[in-house]
Amino acid sequence: MRTTGIQLPLERSERLLWSGVPKRGLVLRPADALMIPFSIMWGGFAVFWESRVIQTGAPFFFRLWGIPFVLVGAYITVGRFMYDAWRRAGVTYGLTNDRVIIATSGPFPALQSLNLRTLTDITLTERPDGTGTIAFGRTDSSRRTTWMQYGGAPAVPSFEMIAGAKQVYNALRDAQRALTA
Numbered sequence: 345m346r347t348t349g350i351q352l353p354l355e356r357s358e359r360l361l362w363s364g365v366p367k368r369g370l371v372l373r374p375a376d377a378l379m380i381p382f383s384i385m386w387g388g389f390a391v392f393w394e395s396r397v398i399q400t401g402a403p404f405f406f407r408l409w410g411i412p413f414v415l416v417g418a419y420i421t422v423g424r425f426m427y428d429a430w431r432r433a434g435v436t437y438g439l440t441n442d443r444v445i446i447a448t449s450g451p452f453p454a455l456q457s458l459n460l461r462t463l464t465d466i467t468l469t470e471r472p473d474g475t476g477t478i479a480f481g482r483t484d485s486s487r488r489t490t491w492m493q494y495g496g497a498p499a500v501p502s503f504e505m506i507a508g509a510k511q512v513y514n515a516l517r518d519a520q521r522a523l524t525a
Contacts, residue, residue, distance in 0.1 A: 387417030476509025
């Protein structure tokens with residue numbers, strides 16, 4: 345299995361088994377089948393409203409009233425795709441013989457570490473091209489990612505949109521078995 349050569353903070357007794365990054369660039373998700381038409385309708389109506397208010401010389405309050413709706417329309421139409429790509433560009437994943445590491449850079453850097461001994465709910469979702477997501481935690485319908493979350497960020501810690509997801513999943517399960525042996 346391949347690692348990306350990215351440096352992650354390791355403990356003395358740890359061995360890096362795999363490291364990687366999520367798929368880069370703009371990505372369409374299944375929820376976009378509904379969100380794209382909705383966002384076009386929302387954005388279109390908001391722009392129509394605001395332009396009509398300005399053209400007719402309506403009171404200042406009505407001009408101000410439409411601005412938040414235009415901004416929300418711009419975000420859900422195109423901004424959320426850009427935010428999601430930017431968010432994923434700052435994420436690095438690691439799997440060691442002891443834990444799962446999710447490192448995030450950017451204005452709010454974070455390092456999330458999940459102990460392999462205590463991980464119970466691990467879900468692999470794989471696409472035909474071999475990319476996929478490994479979710480660490482319950483992924484029932486009440487916790488699924490929604491469009492209202494930050495650009496499609498997973499609801500639970502995840503190795504999101506990684507290449508060779510099945511191989512990483514198998515390495516993770518092997519590492520867990522080695523810890524209990």
